Structure formats: C-alpha cells, structure tokens
Amino acid sequence: MVPVVKWLKDRRGSTTLQALLFIAIFVVIIYMSFEIWKVVSIKQSLHAATYQAAKYVALNGLKWGISPGAWSQQVWPFVAAELLNNPFVSEDMLGPPGSNPDIRISLNPECNQGNYCRRCQFSIFVELPYIVFVPPRFGEDSSVRLPLMLSQTSRSQLQCYD
C-alpha cells in the first residue's frame, strides 16, 4: 500500500503530463476546425451551384419543356461542374449523374396551366452527402464517421418574351 501512496504523492513529471494533455486537445481542435472549414466551403459551392442552376433553368427552361425530370438532367452537369471547382469535392463524392447528389426540382401548379411567362415559379433543391471523420475517443481504435447531408434550395421563375 505504501508504494501506491508514495506514487500518488510524487509530483514529478506532472507538468509534462499536463502539457501532453493540452497538446492532444489542441491537435483535435485544429483538426476539427479544418473539417468545419471544409464543410463551410462545400456548402458555399453548393449555394453557388444551385443559384447558377436556377438562373440557367430560368433562361433556358422553356426549350427543354415544362418537366422537372428534363430540367434535372440538364442541370446535373452544370451543378457537378460548379461543385468540382471546389478542391474538397471529388468525383467519387458526386457519383454517377442523377444518383448522388440528389437534385430535386419542383414546380408550382401555375406552370401546368400555360401561364409560363408570368407565374411559372420553380425551386431547385440539391442534396450532397458528406462524411466527417471525427478522431477516436480515448480507448477507441477507429475514428467515428459522422454523415452530414448538405442541402441548398434556390427559387426562381421562368423568363420569356411575352
């Protein structure tokens, strides 16, 4: 029992131990800041892509027909090109066209009544899954995969000559 008490009372090396703990926490904070920065950057690209896609559809939508499916097909390469401008987005993340990310376009009911130039509003919704790797906690071997779903919506209206 005496050696344990002696060991507990021994204060040598406590500063080093404290410094090690601080360094470990500091490294985790730096890593997580970088991960957060990546997510914010991808979210900004997603916003730019959706906004540009809405503009693209607003000006060119009529020649593709009033069809959310046809619009999605036309918009996909556009959104993908804008997202791939971000160095944190890879082609593996996007997957084959139409499967991932999920692009959903919805139209308001006015569009189907032939009133294209005045009231054909639409919204473009793009979803992009992203996985953040959280460092392992003490006692765990592997890092935790934290799946995030980044999404963005842009609304616009068909433009045409009257």
Place this chain on the structure above:
Amino acid sequence: MRHLKAWLKDRRGAYELVQFALVLPVFVLILYGSFELIKLVSIRQSLESGTYQAARYLSVYHMYYYDSQYDRTGVDDTANAERLIWDSVLSNSYISAGMPIQLEIRYYNGAGQEIATPVEFPCPEIRDALADPNNSNLIFTIRTRLTVPWQTSLLGLSMGSVTLTSGHTSFVDCGPWYPPPRPTPTPTPTPAPEGP
C-alpha cells in the same frame, strides 16, 4: 551573493515557470500561424470574388451583342473579365502593386476541354436552339491559380510558396428569347357605346 544563492535555491513558482515556458512557444506559434492563415484566406477570398465576377461578366456579355450597335469585341470582353480578377486581387490590402504576382487564368467548356475564351460561343438562333435543346456548349468554367508573391514562413522556417486556386462555372446567357408555347389570344372588339 547570499541573496542570489537563496533566490536560486528557492523552488517556489518553479512549476508555473516550466509550464509557462512550455506554453509560450506554442502560443506564439498559434498567433503567428493564425496571422499567416488570415492573410492567405483573405487573398483566396479576393481571388474567389474576382473569378465569380469574371464568370458573371462573360455570362452576360458575349457574341450576342457583337454588332455595330454595341461596338463590342470578344477580345475586349475577355480582357475586361480578366481585369476584374486582377482588380479584385490587387485591391486586397496584403498585396501591393509592386509584388511579382503570378496569376493564371484558364477557360474550359462544358465538356471540360480547355478553350481560348468563352466569349466565342455563338448564341444559337431560335430554331437551332429548339432543334438541339442540350446546348452544353453554352456552359463554361473559369479556373484561376494565384501563387502568393512571398515565401510563407513560420517563425523563420520557410514553408515554401503557396498557390491558391479558384473556379466558377457559368453559362452564356443567350436568353430569354424562346417564345412561350401558347396560342396568341384573338382580340375581341369592344362594342361601341350605343348613342342616345
């Protein structure tokens, strides 16, 4: 002499002193690194803004307007768009005009192939556009690469030169000139008011 010996033998505060000595360099490193990072992020932001403005400019001004009425040329427009990028970068407070800046501007079409400039995209006639609704040649991308005009260093240690990149995809804004597919309403004559 006696006081000095006593002071040197005094162990009070030694723990805090060692801790402070360990923490101080890390703290200075963080402070200095943060400042370097802020500079790089700020320049990246300027590059991003310039690239976006150039893409928008080239989206709006293009061959559609190249006639005597507007007095425009594709060469002028490309130069104007690139000037927007340069202006945005040079307006950053961390960059001065005398610095040797390496800025690379490249253009790509919708298929990802490098092109000279997107302003040469023709805006198709209505019947051509309707015959080929895909018109992927209307999409273009601008990519910019800026090598920071100084060697980044951390507490005197050179970390090499940093290259910042940016890119934006846009499309040649030819429309809207597509007439809506609806019948032209027949005007109904207003009945003349009956006289007294």
